[in-house]
């Protein structure tokens with residue numbers, strides 16, 4: 051119920067590019083979020099999703115984070131996971147555009163699941179480096195085999211709890227971090243704080259499901275108000291965070 055009420059409120063308070071005075075945000079909205087180009091890579095993403103949906107494989111799941119609102123059993127069908135806990139086609143396309151638009155050279159993803167987002171990031175910049183972390187070993191292995199089968203070589207798959215893995219990350223900074231696992235307030239704030247030292251002026255953070263629960267929205271408010279953050283774009287389903295010191299602190303709600 052919470053996400054539905056939140057969405058109705060969002061519809062009243064959000065806009066499109068009109069009224070956005072910041073050239074940086076205007077360009078981001080019009081040239082990236084609203085880019086309607088049918089990129090060739092979209093076909094690959096569609097095939098990948100189709101393969102997952104048609105898969106007969108079941109995986110023994112190690113449950114971490116908040117789990118799924120719809121899947122209970124520990125033995126899960128990949129086909130069902132593809133529908134419920136893996137990035138949608140639309141989100142994967144957006145991740146692809148985002149990485150292409152900003153030209154991310156290195157990205158970190160919290161929550162590999164079946165590798166839908168990972169694949170999108172890898173396709174966007176084949177020479178970039180992508181690190182993806184997953185707490186469930188069988189899920190990570192499955193995603194890795196699928197991604198490698200698709201001739202992707204620029205992804206490193208790490209297995210472990212986010213909080214145990216983050217301190218061992220070698221990279222000093224990341225251009226992009228996708229927070230897509232463990233959707234609760236305290237955990238989200240904890241991962242945000244833990245990864246803040248890895249930020250440079252042009253880094254971008256994206257948080258998935260910022261209206262999944264009241265707690266997630268509270269975490270989003272905490273992030274918006276943080277001193278390190280300048281601009282945020284709330285697209286309802288996803289929240290985009292920028293750290294550019296040249297921007298005045300400003301928050302946008304954009305219908306996507």
Ligand SMILES: C[S@@+](CC[C@H](N)C(=O)[O-])C[C@H]1O[C@@H](n2cnc3c(N)ncnc32)[C@H](O)[C@@H]1O
Pocket residue numbers: 112113114115116135136137159160161162163164165166167168183184185186189210211212213230231232
């Ligand atoms: C929503 S799915 C990720 C979807 C994926 N990013 C995509 O684009 O399709 C979240 C994943 O995060 C993993 N996860 C949740 N909490 C975790 C934690 N604390 N440590 C490691 N992995 C975690 C879950 O096992 C699950 O596979």
